[in-house]
Amino acid sequence: MEAKEIILQTENYVRELLENDHSGHDWWHIVRVRNTAIELAVKEDANQFIVELAALLHDVADDKLVKDEEKGIKQIENLLTYLTVPSKEVNHIIEIIKNMSFKGGNNTPLHTIEGKIVQDADRLDALGAIGIARTFVYAGSRGSLIYDPTIEVRESMTKEEYRNGKSTAINHFYEKLLKLSQLMNTESAKQMAEGRHQFMEEYLDQFYREWNGKK
Ligand code: ADP
Ligand code: NI
Numbered sequence: 186m187e188a189k190e191i192i193l194q195t196e197n198y199v200r201e202l203l204e205n206d207h208s209g210h211d212w213w214h215i216v217r218v219r220n221t222a223i224e225l226a227v228k229e230d231a232n233q234f235i236v237e238l239a240a241l242l243h244d245v246a247d248d249k250l251v252k253d254e255e256k257g258i259k260q261i262e263n264l265l266t267y268l269t270v271p272s273k274e275v276n277h278i279i280e281i282i283k284n285m286s287f288k289g290g291n292n293t294p295l296h297t298i299e300g301k302i303v304q305d306a307d308r309l310d311a312l313g314a315i316g317i318a319r320t321f322v323y324a325g326s327r328g329s330l331i332y333d334p335t336i337e338v339r340e341s342m343t344k345e346e347y348r349n350g351k352s353t354a355i356n357h358f359y360e361k362l363l364k365l366s367q368l369m370n371t372e373s374a375k376q377m378a379e380g381r382h383q384f385m386e387e388y389l390d391q392f393y394r395e396w397n398g399k400k
Pocket of ligand 2: 214
């Protein structure tokens, strides 16, 4: 099968799976990550085919979407094999997907440039104006508050605390968003992250100003 056709079929598969997702993993997140990843692949001289497929599939096995991550991974493997992707490339793509999540990968660094790029593209989509929007949508879907001034800001939280409603959308900035620009793997992503990070700092300043009744 031609590369173009493989990408198209993968795209259709992922779109169908994520079309109705409201947890921040919706189809347009995948499109943005794919586009950013391709841009980074060009700048960093990486394998575009691997980067595009891994970006398209990166959230399909996420534990927020499937009950069993292993099963999700197996489905990806079957799909790519069915689409005649050579096994060496299938393994590379699977390895990227398994290792890239912020929590799931236990922060193991990705060791191929293609993996680094897809992780950077995913993290870039958690920053800036889009990242802020996703955070509030996610918090809303979980029934969390925008902000609670009686809860002290926390940089990390246990699952138990989440369940007890201790997390707010604003707290997520300190838990994750403000840390991400320092975690970019590639130079090109670092540059893109800088402006988005700055924007979030300004957003928070304004947020507190309004919260405290100032203009
Ligand atoms: P991804 O791997 O695509 O970044 P995540 O599952 O980590 O996806 O998160 C999806 C979106 O929801 C991201 O924008 C993330 O910052 C946001 N998010 C994750 N956890 C929380 C939370 N506890 N409160 C608010 N937003 C969150
Ligand atoms: Ni993602």
